[in-house]
Amino acid sequence: MHSAHHRAPRTWRLHTAVLTAVLLVLTLTPLASAQAATSAPGELVVNGDFSKGSQGWRVNKPAAHSLGVESVGPNGSAAAVLRTSDLSTVVLNDALDSVKNAAKGTSYTLSAWVRADKPNAVASVKARESAAGGSYTHEKRVKLSSTSWTQITLEFTTRFAGSTLDINVLFWGYQSRSLLSVDSVSLVDATAVVPPVEPAPPTQPVPPTNPEPGLPAQPGTPEKCTRPAPTGTQFGSSISTGSQSHAQALAEVDGLFGKLPIVRVFDPGMPFAWTHSRAPMIAGRDLVLSFRPMPQDVLSGKHDAEFRRWFTEAPADVTIYWSYIHEPEPMIDQGKFTADQYRRAWQRIDAIADEVCKKNMYPTLILTQWTTVAASKRDWRTYYPGADVIDVMAFDPYNGVHDPTRDYYASPADLFDSVVRVAQSAGKPYAIAETGSRKIPSDATGSKRAEWLNAVADYSRKNGALFVTYFHSTRDADWRLLDGPSKEAWRQAVLSSR
Numbered sequence: 500m501h502s503a504h505h506r507a508p509r510t511w512r513l514h515t516a517v518l519t520a521v522l523l524v525l526t527l528t529p530l531a532s533a534q535a536a537t538s539a540p541g542e543l544v545v546n547g548d549f550s551k552g553s554q555g556w557r558v559n560k561p562a563a564h565s566l567g568v569e570s571v572g573p574n575g576s577a578a579a580v581l582r583t584s585d586l587s588t589v590v591l592n593d594a595l596d597s598v599k600n601a602a603k604g605t606s607y608t609l610s611a612w613v614r615a616d617k618p619n620a621v622a623s624v625k626a627r628e629s630a631a632g633g634s635y636t637h638e639k640r641v642k643l644s645s646t647s648w649t650q651i652t653l654e655f656t657t658r659f660a661g662s663t664l665d666i667n668v669l670f671w672g673y674q675s676r677s678l679l680s681v682d683s684v685s686l687v688d689a690t691a692v693v694p695p696v697e698p699a700p701p702t703q704p705v706p707p708t709n710p711e712p713g714l715p716a717q718p719g720t721p722e723k724c725t726r727p728a729p730t731g732t733q734f735g736s737s738i739s740t741g742s743q744s745h746a747q748a749l750a751e752v753d754g755l756f757g758k759l760p761i762v763r764v765f766d767p768g769m770p771f772a773w774t775h776s777r778a779p780m781i782a783g784r785d786l787v788l789s790f791r792p793m794p795q796d797v798l799s800g801k802h803d804a805e806f807r808r809w810f811t812e813a814p815a816d817v818t819i820y821w822s823y824i825h826e827p828e829p830m831i832d833q834g835k836f837t838a839d840q841y842r843r844a845w846q847r848i849d850a851i852a853d854e855v856c857k858k859n860m861y862p863t864l865i866l867t868q869w870t871t872v873a874a875s876k877r878d879w880r881t882y883y884p885g886a887d888v889i890d891v892m893a894f895d896p897y898n899g900v901h902d903p904t905r906d907y908y909a910s911p912a913d914l915f916d917s918v919v920r921v922a923q924s925a926g927k928p929y930a931i932a933e934t935g936s937r938k939i940p941s942d943a944t945g946s947k948r949a950e951w952l953n954a955v956a957d958y959s960r961k962n963g964a965l966f967v968t969y970f971h972s973t974r975d976a977d978w979r980l981l982d983g984p985s986k987e988a989w990r991q992a993v994l995s996s997r
Contacts, residue, residue, distance in 0.1 A: 543597050544666060547684035549577040559590040560839070566591070571680055573612055573648045578682035581670070587839060588671040589679055597686050598664035601657050606689040610652040611668050614680040615643050620673035624651045626666055626686070630659035634887060648682075654689065723887055724856035729818060729928065732960045732967070733785060734992040735761035737933065739972035745777050752971055755986050756993045761785040763932060763968035768792055769805060770821070773812040782814070787893070787932055787968050789822040789865060794836045794844035806848055810855040818859050820891060820966070823848055825865035825932060827882055838881045845884035861890040865932045868896035871917035879921050891965060892927045894918040898936035898951070903976060906939045908951035911958035919962055928965050935970040935978035938985070945982030952985060956992035967992070
């Protein structure tokens, strides 16, 4: 077993392991007087006061969010006006990154004035830092409890050399068909600015600078969790209950392959509670665990408390590869939710996981192998919630999954090379969350399948798969390894786990 407590710690998320002190002085300022962004010395945002219309700005989802400029700013000046036709996150984005090749340790002040025509929307300013050494999101969010103009200000320090800074203003949690406004977007190099004279005390009470209680978590918040890098290659199996209890299903695969060091567990809704009767049965084993509450529910915040409790109560003596909605592609194709909703739900759950920061729990994206093949006309990035979210890329390759009459076993290279390439492109380790093959018609004894399983295990070890869990199930076909040669081949793979 390669549980996290047996590994020598290594930096896992490089951008979080950099121990540069990050100054985050976050303020929420009531409307008093607004200055145009372009008046600040060292201004880096182009057309932040929208005096040139929407030039230099775009929205990330133009089909649902329209961008215009009207004279509705805090002082009657020009302001960006965003009209919505759905409830997805609105992102106002600088068309060209406002900063390129920033030095590490440079201090910046980012601010914007925001307003929603209905109360209780959430707004944020965000600077997405990207460099060869990693990426990091600096963000400040506030709840707009009224319909007045509110200024959001964020001070931050770059973490990487040669960074680009992508500036966004976001809204979410608003009501249908809302009118959202932005003005005076400003980014200033604070190290180049002479401190202003101390202003006179405000004539009205200033709200507290801390976020309001109950403010929904939003993707990209700071303080990402650093975990040791997992090592070794483990072999295991799914636990497929069917008409059996969990205890019976686990006893069956243990009897076939020896005690499994890692098991694949599926939950159709929220992940099972650690107080559930299933927990003691799988205690002491590493887990590949997926769950699938709908993104719309996750984004509403209704599951936040349950997720926080689940991460908090998880055992610390095993490695847990957790995944949100494995194989999301067909559900997105069927219109059950959008790719944007899926990615943002992933980000929300991961933000809670980072808040708890269990060092043995690795967020793992699980996609179909078909997505990695050019003929699918898919791009894995469509489903990817970000390098700062995902730790492991896992896939589900099968031999002849939709070809029951296939009379050959595809080579491991044919099945797995494309998934290895995708994981390498993402800069992440790879794993196989499901794999399997029917016993082909010409393989009466299962000896050919045993040879194939041996080749799969050998390929996985040589290419650094973190785990391979066989899909021992009759779902959609009989994938079970019940013949003597196949059973023994997978038993030997399990014994080779390290």
